[in-house]
Each structure stands twice: as C-alpha cells, then as structure tokens.
Amino acid sequence: MTISISLFSILVLAIIVKCEKEKIQSDLFSAANEILSSQRKATALNFIIAFNNETVEKEYGILINDLIIKSNSCAVYIEHADIISQRHRLFNVFIVENLKSFDLMYTKISSDTFVIDGIYLIIFIDNINMSDIEVVTRRLWNLFIYNANFLLYDSQEINLITFMPFSKEMNCGNTKPKIINQYVNGSFRWPEIQHYPEKLTNLYQCPIKVVTFNAPPMIMIKYSNDSFELHGVDGEMMTVLAKELNFKIDLHHISDLIRWGSLVNGTSTGAMRMVINNEVDLTVGMYVISNQRSKFMTSSEFYYTVPFILVVPPGSTMTSLKKLFRPFQLLVWILLLLIFIIAFSTVIIIRFQSKSVQDFVFGKNNRSPMLNILNGFFGGTQASLPKRNFARYLLMMYLMLCLVKRSLYQGALFQFLQKDDRNSEIQSIDELVEKDLKVYMLPSSLEHTQNMKFKNQRRAVNSTILSQKLMETLSPLSQHAVSSSLEQILYYNKLNYKNNTLTVCREHLFTFQYGIYFRKNSYLTRIFNKKISLFKSAGLIDFWSSDFISNKYLNMKIDDDGPRKINMEHLLGSFELFVAGALISIIIFIFEVLAVKFRFRPMQTFFEFF
Template sequence: MRHVVLLLLTLPLLLRKVELSFDHHHQRSLSFAERFFPLAISAVLKRHFNHSHEALLINWASNGSASSRQQQQQDLLNDVIRWTNAELVVRFFHPRADVVRARFYNLLVVDGYSSFRKIYETMDYKTYDSSGFYLIVITGEIYEDLNELLRWMFEDLWILDIFNVNVLVVASDGSILVYTFFPYREFHCETVKPLLWLNFTGTIDMDDIDLYPNRLRSFHGCPLKGGTFEAKPYTIIPKRGNASELVVSGFEGDLIDLLKQRLNFTVHYQIAPNGSQWGFAREKGNSTGLMKLIQEELVDFGVGCLAFTYDRHVYLKPGIAHYTSLVLFAVSAGRPFTAFEKLFCPFSPTVWYLTVVYLAIGTVVIFGLQFTSLRVRNFVYGSEQTAAYLNLLQIFFGGGIGRTPGRNFARTLLLLWVIFCFVIRTLYQGSLYLYLQRSMSHAPLETMDDIHRSGIPYYMLEIGERYFNTMPHILERTTLVPPGKDSLGKTIERLGRGTIDGAVLIPLDQAAYHNKIYPKREFVNVAKERVAVYPVGFYYPKKSGLTAVFDEQIRNIQSTGLIDFWVRRYGD
C-alpha cells in the first residue's frame, strides 16, 4: 500500500518530465529549422538575385493580426539580410512609393494563401516585371493542403504571366523544400502543376544548382496566338484555298518561322478585325485594330510593320527593334511629255532664248525703218520690198520670197539670215525626229518642297498624319487611304499605273517590293528626303512574359544577317 501511494505521488512528476523532454526535443528541431531556413533563402538570393544595378524588392504579409507571426517573419528577414553579408541591394515594398520601373527581383514572404492574396492584389505590370525572378517563402505552420496551396498560388501568378517563381517551405522533418512549375511541357500547354524542384537536407551548395533556368527555352510544340494583317513585304498572306491554317510570309513572317523552329512552338494567327490593320492604341476598351487584339490579350504577340510609337509603348509592351526602315513619299516615275512639250525638247533654253532675240532684233529693225526715208529702206532691205517682215518669217520657217533685193548690202543681210535659219531649222528637224520616237517623262519629284510646289495631292493612312501635325499645309491637301487588306499597296499600284497622280506616304521597303514584282513601266520613285526613321518590332500585352525570350532569339538572328537577307529578297 505504501508503494502504491508513492507511485501515485511521483506519477505527475514523471509525466511532467516526459512532456518537458518532448517539448525540448521539438524545440531543438524547430531551432535547427529556424537556423537552416534563412541560410537556404540567402543562398538562393546570392546565387540568382545578385545584380549590381537592380535592387531586391521584399514584400511580406501574414494572416490576421497575430503579432507572433509578424515577429517571426521579421526575424526571418533580419536573419536573411544578415546572411547575405550586404551583397544585395535591398528595397522594402511600400504601397505609396513611386514606381520608376517594374521590379525584376522579388522576395515574397507569406504564411498562407490568404496572406499571399494580400500581396497578389497589389501586383500589376507597373510594379512587378512578369519575366522577373520571384522567390516565395512560406513561414509558420501551414493549415492548408500544401499541394493545393501551391497550385492556387501558381495559378494566380500564371494569370499575370509570372512563371520564373520558386517556393521555399519547411517540411515537417525540418528539410527545406523548393517547389516550382513549368507552364509549357510536353503534352501540357499552359498548365499549372506544382513540381518538387529541390530538397535541402543538410548542406547548401548553390554553385551547381540553377533554380531559375529558361523555362521558355522550348514550348514543346504548344500553340501561341499571333495577331497580324497583310502589310507587304513585312507580312504577306496568300490566298488560303482549302488550307485551314493561315500562312504568313514576308520577311517578318520568315522571322516568325525561324522563331518557331528555335523555340518549338506553333502559331495560330488572328487577323485584325474588319480590315482595320494597325488601329490605334488608347485606353483599354478604346483601342482599335491589331492594337486592340494585343491590349486585350486576345493574342500573345502582334506583328506586321509595327513601328515604335509613344502611344503603343504606353499601352503595350514592345520588344526590340528587329529592323529599321524609312518613311518617305512615293511619287510616280515622272509624267510623260505631251506631243506639244516634245516640240521644245531639241534645243536648250539658251538656244531658244538667242533665237527669239534674233527675231526680236529683226522685228525692231524692220518696224524702225518704217519711220525713215525711202532711200534708207531701199538700202537696207532693197527696193520694191513692201513686205520685209513677212519675208523675215517666211525664210525663218523655210519658205521663199518673191523678189530678191538688188543692192549688195541687202543681199548680204539676206544671205546671213538664210544661212542662220537653214542651220537652226536643220538641227531642229533632225533632233525633233529623234525626240518624237522616244518615250520621255519629266524627272520625278525629289524633295518635299518639289512635291508641295507641284500641287499634287498627298495620300496616306490615318496613322501617318502624326508626322505632319505641325504642317497644316500638307494635311489640307491630304486624302486618307481607307483601311483594308493591303490598302496602301493597292494605292501604290494605282500610282505606278498612272491612275492617280500624287505623293503616297509609305515605308521604303514597300516601294522596293512594288518595283520588284511589277514591270518597269509601273515603277514608282521615292523622294530623297525622308519623313521619319521607322524602327519596327513585335508588340506584346503589357504583362507578357514572352518578351525576354523572343528578344534573345531575335538578337541572335540579327547577328547572322538573316533579317537583312530576307529584306533584300523581298525588295528591289
């Protein structure tokens, strides 16, 4: 009985000792994870987020208002910054801070899906670069199913086209797990599936680990949506016939074909609606044409002689300029000479001037002699010459006179005039015979001043008027080319055939393409003065993540000279 009483008295002490031992062991495990977690985070940051000219943006949020969770996140961030050894430039997120440009390197610290949504609702393309690097750290105890939590987070990020993201979380055994997702995989296009990427079990060596590979190195045959329209020779859309898929050629179409091969994707093209071609980039909901397709994310990229402009940069995301052309006026090869104009071609203006001077001198002398005596008149052009002026004109045009003068002086004057007229008339008739057989045209207009003085009308698309906002005298004489399938190319055809006489505002390559495919008699000339430099490239939706990978490939293609080769192939 005494042993039973003693056991009852000591049992609470024994249970307390076991509980303390368990708590001590649990606390020791948590302490190990707490020491290891910031070290793993700092290792990832130093390996992938270290850039001398780009700051690391840190943003954090916790569920509810529990001070312990907030304190835990702050302690973690303090340890992370300490372990980075001042190797990183760090900036903490502030909702009212002025954003100069979207942040590329981002660290997000959350303790669940609700806290993640707090940060997510502040994310847009102005603050966060969709092609940037993202590291999400989950702290504290996770109450949701981990796979579901990761899937929700990744799906939300993919809506913003954010895919270079890794999630670090502490497992129940104290190891550090790294999860990610790949939006394009074989037989899985634009799908979000969490993938265990790495397991830190005790050592951290990031030298041979790349947590941020190029996830878009290959699209694994997945389709992308491209917006375009026909703008020869940039994009040429042949008649499809029985083909179900739209085929685009032209030198920008050839560029896309090569990108398809290198990045292993296919393209489903969508044409700008209602023949609206480029359209205008405005506030969302007010854009038109191809700009509307890109801005509203109905396509993944747009191509088709897209020049870089301020409005497009504001509402769309530009790639690099893969080609630079010139905007200038195309004019006809020169108006053909009329038959009457050809009569003046044999002689230069100087010869015509001197001939008129000689006729004027003869006329003045003859009419001046009418006021002198008969004796003087008989001495100059002979006696019984009652129609001296008519004789002058008859000899000039190759006729004869009824009576020759009898005096030597008058005969000498007559002989000199006959010889002069014979030489001039013979040279004129011989040259005129040759000129009448030639196809002759006036020299084409070469400068904008020449075009303006000629009085011919201007033809241009509505988007071309921006070049002449300060030149109302040009806009007053401008006829707008209506949008439609290759409407500008058809206007050039009419100019070359002489159906219209005017100056058409076009890119230089369009004139070169026209002169390559049409006969010489329908060639058009371009003015020597350029209106503007015309860099062209791809445009993407504002939050697109394709820009970086496309730009990298385009730079490589540019360095080979292929784009210049394609341009020459489509132009004269």
C-alpha cells in the same frame, strides 16, 4: 512526483520542438542566402515582407536582417507589402507568412511596380502543402510571371519548388509545382542543378496563337490544302522563330480589309482588339511601334526600319514642243542666244557704216546678212559667197560652229523625242501644301502625322478606299497624295514596273520601326527579343527583305526595250514650229505688199534693212 515528471517531460519536449523549429527557420533562410549568392547578375535586391501577425514578424526579424546582410548586394531595398512605391523591381525576395499574406502581396504586383519577367524568390514561413502552392503558381502564371521559385519546409527538409510551363509531356501552360532541389544538413542535395532553370527556350510544340493578315511585302499567307506558309519579311521571321523556339503557329487570319484595326480612345478593332482582349498571344505584320499601342500591348524590340512616305502623282507628260528644247541645257541655249545677239548687233552697227566697210565685213552683193545668219544656223546654202579673206573667215568660223551645234542637237533630239519625259513631280512637303493636295491615310496613321504641315489636308479612310486612291495617283491629273511605307511602294513597283510605277515624294516624313505586338507583359517578349536581336546582328532580316524589296524600284525610269519608229506624236513639235514660222512669213509678206502698194516708205526701209 508523477506530476512533476510529466511537467518536466512536457517542458523538455517544448524546448526540443522550439529548437527544431528554430533550426528549420535558420535552414530556410540559409537556403535563401545560398540562392541569392548564386545570382551575381543582380545589382539590387528588393525585399518585400508580408506578415499578418506582428508577433511572428518580430520573431523572424533577426533572421530577415541576417539574410539581408549576407546577401552582399550593391543595393538593398526593404519594403512592406502594405506600402510599395512605383519602381521596376528586377530581383525580388518575398518573405510571406502564409497564403493570406501572399494575397496581400499579389494585389501589389503589376508592370508598374515589378519587372514581370524578372526573378522572384518567395519564402513561406508557415508550412503549406503543394496544392496551395499550385494555387499560387497559377495566379503568377496569369500575370505571366514564370521565373519564380518557392522555399518552404516540409518535415525535416527545405524544398526548393518551381513550375515548368512547357515540358516534353506536351504540358502547355502547366502550373503544377515541382520540387527541383532540397536543402538538407546545410547544403543543397543536388548542387549542380540551376536554381533558376531556363523555361522558355523550348516550347515543345505548344501552340502560340498568332493573328495576322496579308500585308505585302512584309507578310503574305499562302494556303495549300490544310496547311499554310508565311512569306515576306515578317512571315520568314515568324517561321524561323517557330523552328528555333519549337512552337506551333496557331494562325488566326483576320480579314485583309480590317488588318491592324484602329486604337482610338481605348477602344480597339481588328487584330489589335484580339490581342488586347487576350484572344491571341501576338500579332505580326508591319506593326509600327508607337506609344499609344504600347499602353495596351507589349512590343518586341524593333527589327526593321522603313521610311514613311507620300505617294504623289507623277509629273505631267512633257509637250512635244518642250521636248525640242531638251537636247541642250539652259546654259547652252543662253550662250547660243548671246551669239545671235552679238551677230545681229554687229550687223546693225555695220549697216550704218560706209559701203566699203559693209563689203569688207559682209562681202559684196550680200543684201540680207541677218537672214543669212539664220540660214547658216539651220544649214541652208548661201546665195552669194564673199570674195575677200576676212569675210570668208568670219563665214567659215560661223558655219563650223553651226555645223557642230546642229549635229549634236540632231543626234540628241532623236532620243529625246522617243522618251516618255515628264515634268518633275512634287519634290517636297512645302510644295504639296502649296498645291493643297489632299492626303489620304489609314486612321492608325493620324497619330503619327498630327504635327505635320499638311495636317489640315489629311483624310482618314479604310484600307479599301486607300487602295483605290493609291491607284488614282498613277494619273498626272490626280489631285491627292497617299501615305504609305516605302517598302510597300517598292514591292508594287517591282511587280508592275513594265506597266506602271508609283511615284514617291522625295522628302520623307519620318522613319518607322516595325515590331511584334504581344499581350501586355507577355512571357514571350524576352525570348522573342533574344532571337530577333540575333537575327538582326546576323543580317538575316536584311537578307529576307532583299527577296522582296529593292531601292532600284524607287521612282524608276524604265528604259526602252529598243528603238521605236518615229510617229506623229514625236514630230508634233516640229510641225508646230513650221506652222508658227509659216504664219509669221505670211504676215510679213502681207505687210511688204501693203508697204509697196500704199508707198509707205518707212516700212519699206525697215524691210530693206533686214
């Protein structure tokens, strides 16, 4: 009888324990369902199941199916941890048996299969303690997963656990698990608490390691005693980001000669090496967003767009003789030439007419009508004036034309003689290729220019040599070009416009987009992108850049401060014309003398004709 009572008691106790366990299991999934229901933003749910024991998996099969049905999601994906396809999963529910099952799940987590800053709900079937959860949170934080909650039961309660990497207590990168809510008697004890609280809006003055360098005008580092200030577009943005997100910039100033470094065949140098090797959190300073860099680092969204250009030698200085033709456009010179052709042709035709016709058109005693045409054009006096009205009218109209043209020419010539006019610089890539100019650039620019027409003319050099080559392009005799971003050239011209300015090829290569580079899958990416997006929409980026960059310094022509004295260099062209004219006169005079001395009648007739 006693044995029967004992067996009955054990059976009743087993039933009670089983019922209690089933209730806890049911509450565990009910709590999960309430959390999933509150996340209406998710359009798709990903359930990943990891069990070591098939019997236990079958035991929970009904509850899992019920949870999936009640989730009311537009799309549901159910997978086992053994087989996970490459697909970016945003909202994820891990149903794991114990820590061993989680280890299986952990090996599958990567940026190819999950959105690292997505939402994670991890349901533990077995009862595990907080120290085990801390091991899990630490491993998740190493992957930069921070938006993770845990559901597990403890005694009669279902605990909702998470971790806060940053807090008021200056806990930076803290992974200690924290109970944020409890599910008791079919509901959460504190329903007003968010299931997924914001964790990165305030970094509580935790240090963020930033590697950078001087790269005007985007970033410039100014030291003062033991402190520093960041200036430039990137510098202003980083300073404001530090204030908005409440973090401290732990500055790592890499050599300005190394700067970005290079990234070739998976090996890196410079600032990029420090980011890839996890020595720092991010790097900023004129970083172009590229596919190659994004394989090893994560970039922010772009915040500044700038053309990539070529700095070319300026046009050679215009000769003083060529300046004499500057006051009039080509069309005006053509019309003047046409007037002379008509005048000379008319004289030649009239010369073969009778004496009365010549006197009627030229006037009496006008023996040199052709020379008189030139004499009148240059403002000389006429030796004999015509007596008849027709000849006077022709002369008057011609002299008025010459007077107007000569006055306009003289007025404009005074200004053109003093200007530093030059021949046009290289205007296009085709012209650069045609002249076979070498193109110097940094190794990091080779990736972006490998399909350009001048690819065989490229020369990769370090930043020191590139700066030297850039200064050499100030000379019109330079036989090379230098690649650069437009804002660097505008900034240089702004600082040096009174002395010299760099010349930019009018045909731009392409457009660059600048961004910040973080460690791969960094937790900082999302919060930085939010702030950067706000800065752009508010016009702050353009406002900061306006202090350092202005398009008015592009291929600028510097006006003279005032009138300058005419010197020999200005008048050299007129002297050259005088010497040329004098030589021609001497040669003609010699031929005239020879024609008379040797009585060469055809030549005498020719000279008398003119």
